[in-house]
Amino acid sequence: xxxxxxxxALQLMLTDLRTRxxxxxxxxxxxxxxxxxxxxxxxxxEQLETELLKEKQLLKEQMNSMKK
Numbered sequence: 001x002x003x004x005x006x007x008x009a010l011q012l013m014l015t016d017l018r019t020r021x022x023x024x025x026x027x028x029x030x031x032x033x034x035x036x037x038x039x040x041x042x043x044x045x046e047q048l049e050t051e052l053l054k055e056k057q058l059l060k061e062q063m064n065s066m067k068k
Contacts (some may be wrong), residue, residue: 003059010052014035 028037 003055003062007052007055009060010048010055014045014048014052017041017048 025034026035028034
C-alpha cells in the first residue's frame with residue numbers, strides 16, 4: 001500500500017471512530033458495557049493516531065530523500 005493511501009485510510013478510520021455512532025452506543029449502553037466500549041474506542045484512536053504520525057514521518061523522509 002502506498003503511503004498516501006495508508007495515510008488516507010488512517011484518517012478516514014479516525015474520523016469514523018470520532019463520529020458519534022448512536023446505534024452502536026445505544027447497544028453498548030443496553031448491554032451494560034458503555035465504559036468498556038468507550039475505553040476501547042479511545043485506545044483505538046490513540047493507536048491509529050500513532051500509526052498516522054509514523055506514516056506521515058515516513059512519507060516526509062521519503063520526499064526529502066527524493067529531493068536529494
